[in-house]
Amino acid sequence: MDRNILNDAALWQQVKRGDTASFSCLFERYWEEMFSMAYRRLADEATAKDFVQNIFIHAWENRQQITVEDKLSPYLFTALKYSVIRHIYREAKQGTTDLPLSVYSLPDETEQRKQDHYEFDTLKEKVQWEIAAMPDKMREVFILSYEKELSVREIALRLSLSEQTVKNQVHNALKRLRLRLQSQSVYLPFIL
Structure with missing residues (x-):
């Protein structure tokens, strides 16, 4: 073929x-x-x-x-x-x-790309809103991981948590975001 x-x-x-x-x-x-x-x-x-x-x-x-x-x-x-x-x-x-x-x-x-940027910004706002709605510890771990770009080990040391707990919190946060933003989930890796 x-x-x-x-x-x-x-x-x-x-x-x-x-x-x-x-x-x-x-x-x-x-x-x-x-x-x-x-x-x-x-x-x-x-x-x-x-x-x-x-x-x-x-x-x-x-x-x-x-x-x-x-x-x-x-x-x-x-x-x-x-x-x-x-x-x-x-x-x-x-x-x-x-x-x-x-x-x-x-x-x-182009105008289409401007519209795409608007849609991207709107999706980013939705993601930020969902992050703000997370339980406190989950949000704190997630922000340190994705916004501050700290390693699992650095987060664990900073928050006095086990590395497995940090991994679980990040995993659960991503799962929560994918679930709540299902229709746009294909693009989440490019925003987070």
Whole structure:
């Protein structure tokens, strides 16, 4: 079977059955364009490659939850966009780069992309609201892990908890977020 002549939806049906050759075909179909987009935004070849690779890894791991009606590109490029925005905000928070005056001032923005940023910001607000609604200890552990980026060991030492308790709290917090934000859960890894 010549996979190159199949459309994305047909290939994705094979991917859902665990067909790595069909997944490789989709990877080859979109890799270069995604890398180019990531590199234009990040100006760092290694980081751009990592971003694209991580999106494909995430797509493979979540292939059963991803629906492809026509093309896989909307999922891939939306995930890439959210990853880049998250990266820019993190670097700005750490003081390693300046945050653009607005996410809309990023290069090559179109009206659709502005709408996507609005949707991203709305989802981010929902995530923040859900984090604020967590039980105190869970919220504290989760914030130290995801916002402060401390290791399990560092959190355990700081809060006088066992490392297993920290792992459990982070796991339960993520499970809670996925459950409460089910319709957007495919994009959560790119926001958190």
